[in-house]
Every structure is written in structure tokens, then in C-alpha cells.
Amino acid sequence: MIEAVLWDVDDTIFDFSGSERAGLLRHFAAEGLPSDEAALERWRRITDAEYGRFAAGELTYEQQRRRRVRGFVGRPVGDGDADAWYGRYEVLFEAAWTAFPDVAAVLDALPYRQGILSNSSTVHQERRMSALGLRHHFEVLLCSDRLGCAKPDRSAFLAACEALGLPPSKVAYVGDRLDVDAVGAHRAGLTGIWLDRAGAEAAVPEGVFRITALGELSGLLSSR
Numbered sequence: 315m316i317e318a319v320l321w322d323v324d325d326t327i328f329d330f331s332g333s334e335r336a337g338l339l340r341h342f343a344a345e346g347l348p349s350d351e352a353a354l355e356r357w358r359r360i361t362d363a364e365y366g367r368f369a370a371g372e373l374t375y376e377q378q379r380r381r382r383v384r385g386f387v388g389r390p391v392g393d394g395d396a397d398a399w400y401g402r403y404e405v406l407f408e409a410a411w412t413a414f415p416d417v418a419a420v421l422d423a424l425p426y427r428q429g430i431l432s433n434s435s436t437v438h439q440e441r442r443m444s445a446l447g448l449r450h451h452f453e454v455l456l457c458s459d460r461l462g463c464a465k466p467d468r469s470a471f472l473a474a475c476e477a478l479g480l481p482p483s484k485v486a487y488v489g490d491r492l493d494v495d496a497v498g499a500h501r502a503g504l505t506g507i508w509l510d511r512a513g514a515e516a517a518v519p520e521g522v523f524r525i526t527a528l529g530e531l532s533g534l535l536s537s538r
């Protein structure tokens with residue numbers, strides 16, 4: 315019997331991709347820059363490259379952010395101006411924050427204890443869940459920055475189960491990434507559920523579950 319559901323946040327509860335897209339398009343337009351698909355693609359390409367260098371330890375977090383701004387605007391920009399440019403984007407991104415439309419009703423109705431386990435920053439996710447009016451649903455909110463380990467490592471899932479005081483066999487995990495979320499949870503002994511909103515219909519490994527909308531979750535859990 316499942317007693318608790320742990321959730322991923324980005325692109326599971328919080329429409330990260332949609333919010334980011336809306337924030338970027340508004341920001342580019344406000345800065346007098348082209349605001350279209352090509353601009354988004356160019357921003358993503360620059361972001362992937364510079365963030366990769368940050369992840370590899372070659373750049374600090376601030377450096378990669380400033381390099382993304384300079385690469386995108388295509389001219390020299392001082393540190394202060396680059397930070398201000400990024401700050402104006404963040405304001406518009408936050409104004410665009412939205413949860414997926416099926417989230418609130420499902421969180422309200424689920425007859426299980428609930429928590430969050432996210433590969434992100436605790437401060438960011440606390441702010442997002444509060445801003446979206448969803449924070450009260452979750453007994454625990456655990457992120458990799460404070461856990462010191464990240465999905466798909468077993469230790470991240472086990473730490474979240476321990477925080478709930480439950481064995482993994484009584485906990486389900488719901489996330490939008492098959493490998494990092496659902497398979498990782500399954501390997502740690504939880505019920506791993508892949509939220510495949512795009513309906514990718516990829517092959518799902520034995521023992522892992524796939525849903526395409528949150529409305530399917532309750533039926534799946536009650537059969538466990």
C-alpha cells in the first residue's frame with residue numbers, strides 16, 4: 315500500500331519550460347532584440363554551452379551567466395550591466411511562473427501524504443511552490459543542493475523516504491524524466507512513475523509506470 319507520493323517539480327508540477335519561454339520572449343522584446351523562435355534557440359545553445367562549462371568547474375555561476383548575456387547580445391557588456399540584464403529577465407520569468415493546469419486539483423484530491431524531491435535549489439523551489447500557492451500540500455521539500463546528492467542516485471530517494479519516515483516500498487515518485495525520475499526511483503525501491511505529458515510512448519522498463527496526465531495517477535496508486 316502506497317502511503318506517500320514524492321514529486322519532482324520542474325516540468326512535472328511547475329511548467330518550467332513554458333514559463334521560461336514566455337519570460338524570455340517578453341524580455342527579448344523589452345530589450346529591443348528579436349523575440350522569436352530563432353532567438354530562443356540561440357539563447358538555449360549559448361546557455362547549454364556556458365552552463366556546461368560551469369558544471370565542469372571551468373566557470374563560476376556568475377561567470378557563466380555573464381558570458382551567456384554577452385554571447386547573446388553580441389557586444390561587450392560590463393559585469394554590472396550583464397547582471398542587470400539578467401535580473402530584468404528574472405523579473406519577467408517570475409511573472410510568467412505557472413503550474414500545469416491539472417496540478418492543483420490532483421494535489422488537493424490525493425489521499426496520500428506528499429513531499430517534494432528536486433534536483434535544484436531549496437530556496438528557488440520553496441519560492442516557486444509558495445508563489446504558485448502549492449507549498450501547503452507538501453510535508454517535506456528536499457533539494458539536491460542541501461541533500462548533497464541528486465536523482466537518480468538511490469541515496470537521494472532514500473533520504474526523502476527517511477524524511478517521511480516511510481520505507482521506499484510505501485512511497486511513489488512522480489516525475490517528467492524517465493531515467494532520472496521514474497527509473498531512479500524504481501531502483502531505490504519506490505514505485506517509479508513517469509509523467510510523459512508529451513506522449514512519447516518510449517519503451518518503459520519493467521516495474522516502471524507511465525502516465526500521460528496527472529488525472530491517471532489516483533487510479534494507478536490505488537491499485538498498488
Ligand SMILES: [Mg+2]
Nearest residue numbers: 322324325490
Ligand atoms: Mg523535472
